[in-house]
Amino acid sequence: MLQISERGIQMPASPIRKLAPLSDRAKANGVKVYHLNIGQPDLPSPQVALDAIRSIDRKTLEYSPSDGFRFFRENLVNYYSKFDIHLAPDEIIVTAGGSEAVLYAFMACLNPGDEIIVPEPAYANYMAFAVSAGAVIKTIPTSIETGFKLPEIEKFEALINPKTKGILICNPNNPTGYVYTADEMEQIRLLVKRHNLYLFSDEVYREFIYSDAPYISACHLKEIEEHVVLIDSVSKRYSECGIRIGCLITKNRKLHDTVMKFCQARLSPPLVGQIAANASLQENGSYMQRNFDEYRCRRDFLIDRLNKIPGVYSPQPEGAFYTLASLPVDDADAFCAWCLSDFRYKNQTIFMAPASGFYVTPGLGKNEVRIAYVLNREDLNNALIVLEKALEAYNER
Template sequence: MPSISRKGQQMPESPIRKLVPYAEKAKKSGIKVIHLNIGQPDIKTPEIALQAVKNNTLEVLEYSRTEGTDEYRTKLAAYYKKRDISVTASDIIVTTGGSEALSFAMGSIADAGDEIIIPEPFYANYNGFATASGLKVIPVVSSIEQNFGLPPVSEFEKLIGPKTRAILICNPGNPTGYLYTVEEIQKLASLAKEHDLFLVADEVYREFAYDGKQHYSILQEPGLEKHAIVVDSVSKRYSMCGARIGCLVSRNPEIVQTALKFAQARLSPPTFAQIASEAALDTPQSYFDAVITEYVSRRDLLIAELEKIDQVVVARPQGAFYCMAELPIEDADHFAQWLLEHFQKDGETVMVAPAAGFYATEGLGKNQIRIAYVLEKPVLKRAVAILGEALKTYPGA
């Protein structure tokens, strides 16, 4: 019998999606599942984006240019300029979601066996992208006690070796919600320049910065032109996860030209989704102001309710819409499955994301979960109450 590739065997499961069969089974048995596990906002997509698709006059749904339409990339460059990021359309490659941008970035800067340093916990799919590219993730541990702030630069320097090609951060962070300060970005920039590394930043949650804080992009840092690569997406910004439109942005022409070759292999990003994404760039600031107000309100309620549960430790997110919580349990994977298979309160249960899948270091995050506060406040409050009742009866508590 033909054998599966080692790469395929090593490809990690999504810690978010692997529990879906248990959730589906619970729903079929009549239990309502409240989804705290996935970052699918319930915020409405801007009407301007939806209307752009509904009212288009295309007669042939053609390929677009490999790098995305000129019109969309030009408007994207203008969007960045408004945020003090000076780039041109030629610095941008439109991708099929931020995921493809990350894959293109890894393929462009590293070869099989090379290493990339990532502060953990991190977006679980970074492990998958690295495995697919044959790269080794070298984690730098951040802690819930320090609110998942940037570890000391000395911890990064200890891990830099001959195979190190890049440092990758997510800002604001998924799953932590941590927002890097200007000083922290500058420290990473100095490190990248000193050791001749690339600095890759996943900035898809840029708009969601709270408590009066401002997002600082690596593309705003002077002198980093040859090192900086930004991954971006419309999924969260405009509540357009299904559009699958993202982009790779760099002022290093070698990076752009190399990534373009990877892009050519998949021909072009989807046309209708680019039409919607281009229109979405005209979304007024009032939309984001309202969304940020809502997310801050949800965050505050979520943290307040979680802190009422005995022995639960909660990090305070400063951006994005995720919260990490440490529970008085030994195995969050087992707990998450148990919630779906064996627990319900008044016909409802909750689905959470076990945090071990957001770490590369074996054994870390085993008693942590990620909660996405993308649901309305009454639902969030009810979900945390269910979680608290579950912890009282869970045999592994």
């Protein structure tokens, strides 16, 4: 009998997409499904990006350089300077989405068996990328009761051993919406410097920070510049998930050249995606401000309504467009599946992501769900009505 690889067996299924067959079946039967499960923005992409795609006049859709078009990287330098991140074009590598950037960072920095420390809950695909690289994720649990703030630095120290090679953070965080404080970032900086670690920092949601606290990038941290690997993507800020454009940023030349080997092996990042992403950099600020204001209003509406549902609790996220909510159920995986397969309210149901898939530690997040507020407020309101009705019906069974 043919065998599947151990790597394939260990690869986790996506908690965001694994219930999709149930959703597809419901929709095929004419049921309205409110998608709260996936961070697919519903806001329009920048018009300049759409126009750039429509006006492509190339006779051939050619390969681009393996690190992306230089004109795009030069324009990205200007973009990052607005956030006090000062780069040269050759410190930016364009990738096929932020996902490829994370994978190549792991492949270039970690040997099989090496360990990285990740606060949990965390973006589920980090675990998949670690499996692909043969690396091991060691988690630092955070809790909904404290709003998912980082635990004491001693918790990190307790995990560090000769196999520890890095720390991975997502700031603002997916799935919690948490934004790391200046003190937390300083503690991480000291830890990275003291133990000579990489700091992988996923910052794709930097434009969506709703508190008055300043945005602190890993690239702002002094004396660890060559330790930092910044991960970015245009998917969320420009509602351009489908063009698959991200980037990996490093001032470490040896690491840059190593990542380039993987980039050369896959030849080039998407041509049309780079054209659209480059055009998006021309937006004058009003586009981002509209999106920011809309997401903040959605957040306020969602959190207020969620916490009025009996037994439901969600802290207020300070960034991104997700929140984790605890529900009055014993098994959120079963509840989310039941909503799609069995429950209907006025021929409507909801699709949420069970939070257990964002944890590595067994048993954590069993009564939590991740909710993406990527629907307009009318649809959010309808979805929350359906959620409340579903919880009543589920607990009366």
